[in-house]
Amino acid sequence: MTIYLDHAASTPVDPEVAAQMAAVLADAGLQANPSSAHxxxxxxxxxIGQARAAVAALIGARPAEIVWTSGATEANNLAVIGAARMRAARGRHIVTAASEHVSVLAACDELENQGFSVTRLVTDGDGIVEPQAVATAxxxxxxxxxxxxxxxxxxxxQDIAAVGTLCRSRGILFHVDACQAAGREPIDVRSQAVDLMSLSAHKMHGPKGVGALFISRETAGRVEPLLFGGGQERGLRPGTIATQQVVGMGVAASLAAARRSSDSARLTTLRDQLWQAIGEVPGVYLNGHPQRRACHIVNVSVAGVEGESLLFAMREVALSSGSACAADSDEPSAVLRLLGRSPxxxxxxxxxxxxxxxxxxxxxxxxxxxAAAVAHLRRVAPAA
Amino acid sequence: MCYSPLVREHFDRPRQLGPPRGPGPVARGLSGSPAEGARILIEARVVGGRLEEVTFRALGCPWVIAGCSLAAERLVGAPVAALAGFDPAALAAELDLPVERLGRLLILQDALRNCLADWDTTQPATPR
Incomplete structure (x- = not known):
């Protein structure tokens, strides 16, 4: 049986989520178009309103501030491109970090193609974007x-609250991709001064194919839609809402909120046990800040072995060699290069x-x- | 990535892992670098113009390790000149190697050629 340790790529659907989604699909009373007046x-x-309220509660938002999307990629695109375009008359400069998810970086690339200017901040050697670096940019x-x-x-x-406070004081919109944080880190969009926040259901034991964008009440009207054709989601995301998907995300959000403290404490213990075990192997380096890291991820580089072979030698464990979204690439991770790691x-x-x-x-x-996989590959490798 | 049963077999149980164990002079050929995707060392012990022992060490993807294992195993007993006769395209087909990875087997080809050149340099009086 394969050991699944790739939850940052996707989490298994919680049985309660699956049960409620199946119930929605089987319920003859829930088959109508949610836009219908009858x-x-x-x-x-x-x-759908219950689900919206559950997602809002997870991040300290109001239900009316949640816009359904097909996932986090769409939410990131809607936030970055939608907000930048809407405010283009005021300014055409965006600040992000070079370590962001590719869906944010690609949206920024697209904005550059349209004449916007983008500053991509470089992290320090621990992967931190200092609020002062944001202020300077x-x-x-x-x-x-x-x-x-x-x-x-x-x-x-990252220190979201510090950056949020900074942006709020300057009248600049602040978008946060919180896909990996939801259900693991404390989130409160009010105290963190966040205007836009992207969420993904399948990163928190919900179904694939659904996500959400929080747009604060104060920001409403300051984001331009990317899709056209209907008035759903206040015109920001037209298209018939996929009832069973958003219900699944709502249940996942409720479970994430209820279990965040206990899940986080348990995962922190397991994460530290894992690092203790793999860190004992010589030539293994922890990537990222040793303390300021989430409870569920341990990213290591291993001297003297090749990544794809290491992954294959460990094929009894489902792992990623980096971001799942970059798994088709043969290139070393740009995020890890920013940390100063050699190619x-x-x-x-x-x-x-x-x-x-x-x-x-x-x-x-x-x-x-x-440990066994690293030993095997080092036996096969020539001396450095 | 999807690897063939042949790749799996030679990756898990590589044959001809170096260094050579028998007595006598050994020729060495090194090629590639981690930045190029593979670093390969081929070592050959030649007796009477024949490859008595051929071994490898490799840092690279599963196809590289399997390719080195297969190539080294097949060269044992061949005339020393066979080090220059390695056909990367044929082995690539046998391993179901994705076309974008063919360069990795060219590194193996270079290592084999460098091994032959080393033999020619260090043992000029020995007939091929």
Missing amino acids: AMGEAVRAR LRPDTTLVSLMQVNNETGVV ELAQSALRFSLGRTTTAEEVAQAGQLF
């Missing part, structure tokens, strides 16, 4: 700052990511398999 449409709207024409709360490759946690060490990186179903036995076994 009673059956109203029933669906009510069910701000210009009179800056309209948007976009940062992720937890890095999807290294698990490094060889960046190429040999492995990301272990734990989840709600991970057990201490699995962690111990993964540690043993890692």
Whole structure:
């Protein structure tokens, strides 16, 4: 049986989520279009409203501030491109970090193609974007700052509240990609002064194919839609809402909120046990800040081995060699290069990511398999 | 990535892992670098113009390790000149190697050629 340690790529659907989604699909009373004016449409709207409230509660938002999307990629695109375009008359400068998820970086690339200017901040050697670095990058024409709360490759946690306060004081919109943070790190969009926040259901034991963008009440009307054709989601995301998907995300959000403290404490213990086991192997380096990191990710580089072979030698464990979204690439991780890792060490990186179903036995076994795989590959490799 | 049963077999149980164990002079050929995707060392012990022992060490992807293992195993017993006759395209087809990875087997080809050149340099009086 494969040990699944790739929860940063996708989490298994919680049985309660699956049950409620299946119930929605089987319920004859919930098959109407949620935009329909009749009673059956109203029933669906009510069910969607419950889900919206659950997602809002997870991040300290109001239900009306949640816009459904197809996932975090769409939410990131809507936030970055939608907000930048809407505010183009005020300024055309965006600040982000070079370590952001590719969906934010690609959206910024697209804005550059349209004449916007983008500053991509370089992290320090621990993967941190210092609020002071953000402050230094701000210009009179800056309209948007976009940062992720937890890095999807290294698990490094950024000081969102400090950056949010800074942006708020300058009248600049602040977008946060919180996909890896939701259900693991404390999130409160009010105290963190966040205007826009992207969420993904399948990163928190919900279904794939649904996400959400929080748009604060104060920011409403300051984001331009990317899609056209209907008035759903206040015109920001037209298209019939996928009832069973958003219900699934709502249940996942409720479970994440209820279990965040206990899940986080348990995963922190398991994460530290894992690092203790794999860190004992000589030539293994932890990527990212040793303390400021999320409870579920351990990213390491291994000297003297090649990353793809390491992954294959450990095929009894489902892992990523970096971000799952970059798994088709043969290039060393740009995020790890920003940490100052050599191309060889960046190429040999492995990301272990734990989840709600991970057990201490699995962690111990993964540690043993890692040590054996590294020993095997070092026996095969020529002397440096 | 999807690896063939042949790649799996030679990756898990590589044959001809260096260094050579028998007595006598050894020729060495090194090629590639981690930045190029593979670093390969080929060592050959030649007796009477024949490859008595051929071993490898490799840092690279599973196809590189499997390719080195297969190539080294097949060269044992061949005339020393066979080090220059390695056909990367044929081995690539046998391993189901993705076309974008063919360069990795060219590094193996270079290592084999460098090994032959080393033999020619260090043992000029020995007939091929």
